[in-house]
Amino acid sequence: MTTPPLLNGDEIAARLLGLDWELEGGTIVRDLRFDDFAGAIAFVNRVADMAETYDHHPDILVHGWNKVKLSLTNHAAGGLTEVDFDMAARFDALVA
DSSP, X not given: OOOOOOOOHHHHHHHHTTSSOEEEXXXXXXXXXXXXXXXXXXXXXXXXXXXXXXXXOXXXXXXXXXXXXXXXXXXXXXXXXXXXXXXXXXXXXXHO
16 A cells, blocks of 8 residues: 655645644644533544544544544654545544
8 A cells, every 4th residue: 555645734734724623743633522421432433433444543532521532644654644634524524
């Protein structure tokens, strides 16, 4: 499998426009809040299923009783690639 090319700073900034994700170091992150613990864990399970389907896995932090933080980067490429933003959009679709 070929490693996708890294995005430069301008490309990253352009892809973040209109998204609920933020740049944090070499990753993009999104912090979400749910009505309850069960909703947070159900979302994590949907994210896990999607990540397995596309073989691109976020770091997932469940914190508090109803919050989930997702972090994406391409470890193989050593930074952010188009794949990270594709996955961010896929995960965003799971929130609705």
